[in-house]
Amino acid sequence: MVDLAVKIDKLNLKNPVMTASGTCGFGEEFSDFIDLNRLGGFIVKGTTLNPRQGNPYPRMAETASGMLNAVGLQNGGVEHFIHDIYPRICDYKTNILVNVSGSTVEDYVRVAEKLNDLEHIPGIELNISCPNVKEGGMAFGTSCTSAETVVNAVRKAYNKTLVVKLSPNVTDITEIARAVEAAGADSVSLINTLLGMAINAEKRRPVLSTVTGGLSGPCVKAIALRMVWQVSKAVKIPIIGLGGIMNASDAIEFLLAGATAIQVGTANFIDPQITIKIIDGIEDYMIRHNIKDIRELIGGLQM
Amino acid sequence: MVDLAVKIDKLNLKNPVMTASGTCGFGEEFSDFIDLNRLGGFIVKGTTLNPRQGNPYPRMAETASGMLNAVGLQNGGVEHFIHDIYPRICDYKTNILVNVSGSTVEDYVRVAEKLNDLEHIPGIELNISCPNVKEGGMAFGTSCTSAETVVNAVRKAYNKTLVVKLSPNVTDITEIARAVEAAGADSVSLINTLLGMAINAEKRRPVLSTVTGGLSGPCVKAIALRMVWQVSKAVKIPIIGLGGIMNASDAIEFLLAGATAIQVGTANFIDPQITIKIIDGIEDYMIRHNIKDIRELIGGLQM
Amino acid sequence: MRKTIKDLVLLRNIRLNPDNHLLIFKVPGFDSDIKPGQFANIEAKYSTSTFLRRPFSIHNIDPENETIHFLIKRVGEGTRHITDLKEGESVSVVFPLGHGFTLPERDEKVLLIGGGCGVAPLMMLARAIRPYSEDIHILLGARSAKDLVELDEYSQMGELHITTEDGTAGEKGFVTQHSIFKNVSEFNRIYTCGPEPMMKAVAGIAMKNNIWCEVSLENMMACGFGVCLCCVTETKEGNKSVCTHGPVFNVNDLKW
Amino acid sequence: MRKTIKDLVLLRNIRLNPDNHLLIFKVPGFDSDIKPGQFANIEAKYSTSTFLRRPFSIHNIDPENETIHFLIKRVGEGTRHITDLKEGESVSVVFPLGHGFTLPERDEKVLLIGGGCGVAPLMMLARAIRPYSEDIHILLGARSAKDLVELDEYSQMGELHITTEDGTAGEKGFVTQHSIFKNVSEFNRIYTCGPEPMMKAVAGIAMKNNIWCEVSLENMMACGFGVCLCCVTETKEGNKSVCTHGPVFNVNDLKW
């Protein structure tokens, strides 16, 4: 038997496969397709202090091996999550993390405070990298000082596992990673989407209502992998790698590059059972390569 | 008849379609496939002061809808270009620009000086964005001050058309664009490749000899398009747009986003006749849309 | 029926006209609990520009032969690839998705209006309504006679009315100019699917005449099962995902 | 022959064994000036992971019937897609690329050594040599008897020698362990193509015995016609592109 368990701070993951925020709803939507309890964890969608309607339609554009989205954090707000969603999902036997977004430091802190009390939410993922909202979002994740400020403030308000999700839209992601580590993050997850744009040449108009949106899918994998590798050399806290993971081989590449766990995003849209296939595929790979403990793979790139 | 001619500084291009540096050799390699004189221009490969052997094999990795390269500026040096290549290609009736690279400001300046005297080279493209060399290269293109310094110095030494090629590996590309405009660039071209990485999961090794490499192809188009659009709002000098252009529709999208001309890179590898198909396709599009002058398309995105 | 993802074998690929294909897939262990108006999300893996699945209404089901039918119009690379599939090949399908149409009460008079490839879900809807009501009218609109498909099948489902923009079949003009609208208030329910401008015009008539009306939207989708929030439409209760709250909506709930 | 890019129709797709296919394409207006050892770059557009073309040696040509032949081993998605092409389908091919083998002088004794799918270019080479020399020896190596293909065809081209790693055909062992090497110095020229370790071993023997030797490299390629500089090999004169300076190199020019 092979051991797939990994640890992110105090979280015990039965395997390194989680679903990415904004691509797995509240988990429930997958119940016809998979047994959610098999996942290492899942990250519920971006939650803000107040309800948000998100951006106008159209919010999606297909690109070569990927897609742009401009959802803009449509969500019912943290109180809605706590009262209407949490009771429904809290019995899943997996790690449920809430992805937290805000326009001001104060927003982030207040959402984190409220989530701190939820027994079955062992951690939050701080989204300082959403490219699809006017204020806040990515702005926090593209400068060391603002990243530090918001992580510092949230750290004081939140005492369970604090994952900070980094933006790839930066010159040097290792700087930001180091800044959030210093500010108290227990882990970093990367990457969020890359800022992109799509144009309909026939109509001579932008495809998205917001003109620009966030690029995800296999088209970004090479960039994500490079960033995970760079960050793994720069920080000591565990890394959760994501960006374009479509199969077990992709997942293993992220582990080799230095990720302790991985998230699957856009791939869920194409195959809602993909996470389970990835878990099984990692297991097969380990058997085939005679690897007993998955931790041998983490950062196991041979140079 | 439709008018496809555009102007980049003092260069008259019979149409906006050029080939990108490093993807079209010295042009000659295409002579079996296309009539090079039909192009708006072509950019010969990265040329440095001294000859360079480039990086060890393997230098290439295929990615989803794209590829990574780590060629590392293999070239015979500027003297070799002047004496062995230039005489062979100087009679082409199109704009031949030389892509100039260096490890120090001094290098760039000396190459530019030498090229200044070549009658049939009406301009250079300053590559301050190559991710595949240890010193210089991208480092110049990822900070405003270093970009400014090198462009300033080259501007003094070079009095024909000076295009500066920008790196997409930055937090805010408009800052860099503004800096190089202020330093005397006549035009900016963007984007160079995005820094990426590929891993062979079975071998647990990086695919490239240099571990990281530059990502190009349709996978980067959404990012390139966004950057062209952002930069077109930030500078007054003409923009040459590139990154993932595979067909006429892609090319038109870049024009609509604000590019005056475009370059075709990786697509040449898949179809060495693609540039001609793109020129013809732009013409068809203009006829279909009843557009007489291609300049109506430039920046013509309707919001 | 629970949503499922399955590789389905294509049994028949019938080219109805140069643009439209009827595809019949085998569904082993068929569970007939599929509602008219529900859709499926079909893999279109052919080129780099068809990364996402493509959504199609379920045109018909045949529980006895364990088949599911789609009527697909070739509009781009994805639909071209899917309609080029050869009989015997298989493709991954996620289904059934979304909520279907609300069936009428017994003996209500209903009008089904389809434009372009919006006719697809109406076949299954008409078949589902027939046990409740004999008074089914089906109004199909197209650019030209040659764009109309399956007229025989539709005419077996109810009284058929046709408009074409060029007058080559039925009445000339747009769907909403058809003479049937003179007495539209006789209808208890209107169901419509097709291009958005057509549906909006139909919805306008329905609302003006106070007729219950359901529309089936075709918003661009990424996931098809409610997790991406890309396919939203503005409703009176805010943005709602078309793939889960729809694709069928009562026009009174939309901000039209 | 000038390099060209053409959509070629697949006339025959012959499955030689579960892994290897012989593909015969029609080349209208065939120009027979193709050299043994040259290759073609074939489109493999199927999925997002086959963005680039795939290079294959020209296995044979038939100027009379205007056909070009490839021997392709299914190793990944691109070769799977290409070998799954149906007869009558067409695919974009760029050819002929690279420099071929140097033909021997009249009546020289030559040894052609192929391993795995490296046997492909040797067929055309052997056919080209036959008019010059009757003394052609062909040594093919494979893992097992079932991996060997076209033995009849090869044996018509010269004296056939075989090794298999499991001993199921010919001599047991690696190619370079074959008894023919006992008298290797009798050969004037050695040509080899196959996995790099095999070619290196062969090259070692050739250099030790001072025998002229050409190898055909299979470096990863992006463009295939000399513009990307991705496919380089280290030569005594620095890095050279395999697609234009090769794929055939004299071992003395390589830094092996």
Ligand SMILES: Cc1cc2nc3c(=O)[nH]c(=O)nc-3n(C[C@H](O)[C@H](O)[C@H](O)COP(=O)(O)OP(=O)(O)OC[C@H]3O[C@@H](n4cnc5c(N)ncnc54)[C@H](O)[C@@H]3O)c2cc1C
């Ligand atoms: C719930 C639903 C049910 C549908 N039912 C049918 C049906 O029964 N038969 C049928 O032929 N078509 C149906 N469609 C439309 C069908 O999904 C699109 O025609 C198809 O996705 C186009 O794919 P493509 O790759 O061929 O075209 P593309 O090249 O992607 O685009 C061609 C054109 O189709 C439009 N389009 C692309 N994707 C979508 C999408 N997801 N939704 C709507 N429009 C799109 C584009 O805007 C473009 O104008 C339905 C759509 C939805 C959302």
Ligand SMILES: Cc1cc2nc3c(=O)[nH]c(=O)nc-3n(C[C@H](O)[C@H](O)[C@H](O)COP(=O)(O)OP(=O)(O)OC[C@H]3O[C@@H](n4cnc5c(N)ncnc54)[C@H](O)[C@@H]3O)c2cc1C
């Ligand atoms: C000049 C030349 C001539 C060749 N002639 C033949 C031939 O006649 N018959 C034949 O079957 N094969 C030949 N090959 C090898 C063939 O190109 C590869 O097997 C093919 O590209 C693999 O594509 P894939 O998508 O199936 O595999 P992938 O999934 O891309 O890769 C599978 C394996 O093949 C290797 N590979 C991938 N691309 C290449 C490449 N461009 N060159 C070499 N190895 C690669 C990978 O490293 C990997 O181990 C030749 C290669 C070259 C460069």
Ligand SMILES: Cc1cc2nc3c(=O)[nH]c(=O)nc-3n(C[C@H](O)[C@H](O)[C@H](O)COP(=O)(O)O)c2cc1C
């Ligand atoms: C439709 C959509 C919505 C998303 N919403 C969020 C979000 O609310 N919060 C967040 O941190 N990331 C969000 N993301 C980003 C993903 O979590 C992930 O970082 C990104 O898509 C890259 O991974 P992938 O390529 O596997 O999809 C969203 C992505 C998509 C495609």
Ligand SMILES: Cc1cc2nc3c(=O)[nH]c(=O)nc-3n(C[C@H](O)[C@H](O)[C@H](O)COP(=O)(O)O)c2cc1C
């Ligand atoms: C193999 C290869 C070599 C390249 N060499 C250079 C170079 O020497 N100088 C340069 O400025 N850009 C170089 N580039 C970058 C391209 O010119 C172009 O900016 C990039 O590939 C994006 O465009 P594309 O997606 O159309 O290829 C190279 C790209 C590739 C793929």
Ligand code: FES
């Ligand atoms: S398509 Fe994803 S929520 Fe509807």
Ligand code: FES
């Ligand atoms: S493959 Fe591009 S130079 Fe050889």
